[in-house]
Amino acid sequence: MPGSPDSAVTRRAFVVGAAAAAGSAALAGPLAGAASAAGFGWSDDGSHYVVDTGADLVFKVGKTNGDLTSLVYKGTEYQGYGGKNSHIESGLGSSTVGIRQSGATILVSVAHGTLRHYYAARSGENNVYLWTHKADSSVSATRYILRVKAGMFLNDQPDSYTYAPTTVEAADVFRKADGQTRSKHYARLRAIDYDYTGWSTGGVGLWIVRSNHEKASGGPFYRSLLRHQSADGGGLYEILYYGENQTEAERYGLQGPYVIAFTDGGAPSSALYHGMLTTPWADSLGLSGYVPDSGRGRVAGVGIAGRDTAYPYTVGLANAAAQYWSAARASDGWFSIPRVLPGTYTLTVYKGELAVHSTRVTVAAGATTALNTITIPASGDPSAARAIWRIGDWNGTPSGFKNADLMTYAHPSDVRAAPWTGNVVIGSGTETSAFPCYLWKDVNSGLLVHFRLTAAQAAAAHLLRIGVTTAFANGRPQVTVNDIWTSPIPSPPAQPTTRSLTVGSYRGNNHTFTYSVPASAWRTDTGRYNVLRIDVVSGSGTTGYLSAGTAIDAIDLLV
Structure with a gap:
């Protein structure tokens, strides 16, 4: 970001x-x-x-x-x-x-x-x-x-x-x-x-x-x-x-x-x-734990297919003993990760910061593990799903949301931050830039999203997805549609337990909350706006910017 x-x-x-x-x-x-x-x-x-x-x-x-x-x-x-x-x-x-x-x-x-x-x-x-x-x-x-x-x-x-x-x-x-x-x-x-x-x-x-x-x-x-x-x-x-x-x-x-x-x-x-x-x-020199280059290997891939070229891609290797990464070449996704300790690793392909594919690779000393073209499956990238509307995009970061460009180097109370409150209208052209990158229980919970549906869309149930990049104090979204239907309170995903949103980091564990909204929740009058309310719920946290909160990656309503 x-x-x-x-x-x-x-x-x-x-x-x-x-x-x-x-x-x-x-x-x-x-x-x-x-x-x-x-x-x-x-x-x-x-x-x-x-x-x-x-x-x-x-x-x-x-x-x-x-x-x-x-x-x-x-x-x-x-x-x-x-x-x-x-x-x-x-x-x-x-x-x-x-x-x-x-x-x-x-x-x-x-x-x-x-x-x-x-x-x-x-x-x-x-x-x-x-x-x-x-x-x-x-x-x-x-x-x-x-x-x-x-x-x-x-x-x-x-x-x-x-x-x-x-x-x-x-x-x-x-x-x-x-x-x-x-x-x-x-x-x-x-x-x-x-x-x-x-x-x-x-x-x-x-x-x-x-x-x-x-x-x-x-x-x-x-x-x-x-x-x-x-x-x-x-x-x-x-x-x-x-x-x-x-x-x-x-x-x-x-x-x-x-x-x-x-x-x-x-x-x-x-x-x-x-x-x-x-x-x-x-x-x-006899350094404890030192492994010379001759005792290391390399992982190289000829390319990555199925990329969204609007985003950078990164390839990471990780196991309990070590971690490595390399940027994938923008033109074709080629990558090379040298000087890797021998062992078996999880290889993860990231679109932006969102993991969209993973596999296992084994590295041997003095050898190159060569990989054929990696193809990202449609199921790996949430952006591939057809949506009636979408706020932001699925890239594992709050990029593009209100105040997102400030939050890695300022506190949310900083004078340069735009107001954290304010509702959003789908079709306004400012859906993403008007939507706060962070939501807190004690600051801007209850944010409203206004949108219209066609008659055919209003006659069917739909999946609503909210992607988050981290959470503080188990903050997670509960949604209400038109004051008719309220979702159950979702279980909190595993997230870091320390401060995050107030100390310059939106990065935790990317997680997608999915809500099955019944057809009975929609307005049948196509001239009226449907209203989605997003509340932050949690039994933890304190007050203000240290109340339970979460960072937003993307929100969409699927076809």
């Missing part, structure tokens, strides 16, 4: 790198790192291992806890705020920390219980490569946070709350004096949309280049924290597992590399992007 018209430029220049945008400025130092740069090496100051990359970057790692305690680029310290260091989660505490040099690579290893964490430096590069191996739930490790000193990089973007002192919700959503809302949750982008996150002053850029999220959870369309900026400093994140609005169980194993990268102000080199980066130099 796109942001506001002016947000794309801001996002690319200052917030995160779009997956399609190539890095425009090369990093200092050769990424290949064949020869040792002058000054490359490490020392021990008693409390820290001090690593000099031989370029413009020197960093320190605490010998007792594995914290990144210093990050000096061109003589300026960037690390830390509020007396806190950069580290896994909120810091591991007492850990076993070691260091060794192997040719053009220096590796710092951190062991804490069953968790292993690594920092690597390559000679002549202004990068720090990180891996995190979480073996089980005995150690908390859901993120790596790079803490950055206050005043180094300034911004007033959705994920900033430097100038937003009024709390709107919990302790992490804020309102500025002009009514715009800010939160670290409002990152806008899905995992598939970005390669890096960070800031630039124009002369210095500091970035985290994300890993391939092989061991993360949530799939290609998942949103999680990317960065934040507040009065005390800033934070850049690599999320290992984020419980907010989560649809999958946590995966264990090695995640990485993800890269802390300094530049002269431009984007990080595209050679560091997860789809481009290769690390043969790490094959012999």
Whole structure:
């Protein structure tokens, strides 16, 4: 779902790198790192291992806890705020920390219980490569946070709350004096949309280049924290597992590399992007859970038939151990997913964000699993069903509905949001844009849809479908037609139990509610409007925008 018209430029220049945008400025130092740069090496100051990359970057790692305690680029310290260091989660505490040099690579290893964490430096590069191996739930490790000193990089973007002192919700959503809302949750982008996150002053850029999220959870369309900026400093994140609005169980194993990268102000080199980066130099480092490219396979498909060319298609692979995805080529649906761990996966084809086909594939090390043309069956895409009328389209997102373009980077109470109330008339030409993307029990429940039927249509029973993309507090739609017929209260589908609609995410489990409306519910006078009322029902939730709610994908009345 796109942001506001002016947000794309801001996002690319200052917030995160779009997956399609190539890095425009090369990093200092050769990424290949064949020869040792002058000054490359490490020392021990008693409390820290001090690593000099031989370029413009020197960093320190605490010998007792594995914290990144210093990050000096061109003589300026960037690390830390509020007396806190950069580290896994909120810091591991007492850990076993070691260091060794192997040719053009220096590796710092951190062991804490069953968790292993690594920092690597390559000679002549202004990068720090990180891996995190979480073996089980005995150690908390859901993120790596790079803490950055206050005043180094300034911004007033959705994920900033430097100038937003009024709390709107919990302790992490804020309102500025002009009514715009800010939160670290409002990152806008899905995992598939970005390669890096960070800031630039124009002369210095500091970035985290994300890993391939092989061991993360949530799939290609998942949103999680990317960065934040507040009065005390800033934070850049690599999320290992984020419980907010989560649809999958946590995966264990090695995640990485993800890269802390300094530049002269431009984007990080595209050679560091997860789809481009290769690390043969790490094959012999002994990283826990590390699988070299030679131990991986590939899945490739010659095309996808039955696509709606108005939408992008994505192919995903997932099992309990790993996840991967790739965009399908717009012209024919060709796709390729490289560097896949051996195993059997569910392959899912998504139209937009809606799953329209799935099958099973098996991947072997060193081999390509080649697939013939995949044909999406008519039953897989709800849009194929003939409808008397339809609001929106079936694509797994609220795209096109009222306020949908704002909700990934603002709170529903934001001054920029159009009123959440208001009824809809079929045939007006504004059915979708006038229909709110979200419905809440305490905000706009009871929304009315007006429509006419022909005599033949009014003489028959019809199926009404309401597709949703997620729900909060078990909010689900109950419908009433002409105050004559009311549907039973549907059972709530499985959905995430955390906040979603108010923290920038409409993504949960796509679900379709189907209602069998009898012919006796329709008006027989074809000159009069039929009236459909949609109420949100639930015994959970609180008030306002935290009352039970749901996000809309599409609504239609079938022939």
